[in-house]
Amino acid sequence: MEITPLTITFGIFAIFALGGGLGVVLSRNLLHAALYLILSLFGIAGLFITLEAPFLAIVQVLVYIGAISILITITIMVTRRVMGVTDSVNNQWPVAAIGALFTFGAIVFVLVSNFHGRVAAGDVPADMIERIGLAFASPQGYLLPFEVASLLLLAALIGAIVVARE
């Protein structure tokens, strides 16, 4: 395998993603774990960019880092008791470890059994975002799930306004 700028970039982001993931698991401080999670998600966003999928990368940053990670951070902050605890946070970690091991094994199995060697990358269509948009808006595509999700989010937003008005 020759070293190209792409492989270097891939390597850097892969280190971010995996190192961040390790940090999440190994960190004793919950808030540090949340920070490592952000690093890991950032690495994954970078991997999307190397795959020439900027839309996915930006949505990754927007949704996972901008919204979910911040939600996690706030949750950690308001649970006062957990803040700053340095010994083992959860006594159920052996169960979690077994579960994680099985999931990892399943993913590796699927990847290995479907590996057909290296294939040439297909061309990325220039009108990718139009295609995503059309897929969301066409009845043959994802119209129904998209509309259901939109309705749910709108209901949540209006619900928040109603709660705020009381």
Added chain:
Amino acid sequence: MLDIFTLIGDWITGLLESIGAGPVVIDLVFGFIGSFIIINFLLIMALVIIWIERKLIGRIQARIGPNRVGPWGIFQNVADVLKLMTKEIIIPTGADLIPFMLAPIISVASVFLIWAVVPFARTAVGTTVTVGVLYIVAVSSLSILSVLLAGWSSNNKYALLGAFRAVAMLVSYEVPIILMLLIPVMLAGTMDVLQIVEQQGIWYVFMAPLATLIFFVASHAEAARSPFDTLEAESEIVAGFHIEYSGMAFAMFYLAEFLHSFTVGALVATFFLGGWRGPFAAEVPVLGVIYFFIKTFAVYFINIWARGTLPRLRIDQVMDFCWKFLIPLSLVLVMLMVLADKVAAAVFPGYAAVGGFVDLLPRAAVLLIVNVLVGAAAVGWVIRQGRRERERLAAMEIAPIERPAAGAAK
């Protein structure tokens, strides 16, 4: 065609090719040059805008403002920067070191990252991202993270209070911002910032004045400037999230705050005031840069004006204003504008969504009417609410305060 940006770009490309650089190296060099220029330009600009702001706020408050260092105090900020550089960065006991030092860096980075996609002129833009609008929303949401980290890692009650306020406020005000960014995206039919400017044959401020206003107000709140500066509120929680910061670490928060409100000006100019557009800007891109900064500074001036004039709101008022007024209004506005646009496109034969000034006139007229109607309804609602509130207060019987009789002993 007098295009100095393409000229310089071609010259550097030629220079690099002549020394045998491949396309990857050329891209890399351009990336470095671009980010170097933008970041240093912003840092120098920060000195200027902070000086302008201090002078203007001074004038608004009937003071002179900085006037000692250099003519009209213009070098005051240079002196301030030198002072801040020599100051010690104090790390409080019990502070979480890595998040503590990371927070100011993220806060400045989130502002710089926005400028990567802001077009200064037709041919002068950091980088073109096909989903530029989403990119801006994504990177600006990182500033919330910096406030959270700063507040939490300082190991200080006031800092944590500031962080909680910040989260509540900044997350809320992102909703109207994103809803209002939908409108230029919808009108231009693209999320590419460069294309949005390109499509503004008529500036979107004339098609959607109410959307411009909501975007400006919500962004102003997102930049946490007065009257929305409840997250630092000196008189309530001392300085909020950056209470424990000193020296350059504090200076970075300060820099980020000023640059953020300047960036608000740039974003309003780009999305609603036609960006670099102006007479002859398409032929001579250098003029576009000048127009862009005139518009940016005009919006920034209104920003300073609001900051100097309005008193700080309470945190519950800030939240009420967002959830009970801005968000319902933006939702209604987006829905009605989409509806009017689609209906008018089906009914009128001469209705064009793309084209020059004359082609866009029918569309501008229809959308302007929608905006004015929604705006009038909102103002009517506010007036009615105000009257009702005054009547409620007048109906309340307030007992007079009992005072000790005159001449009573202490």
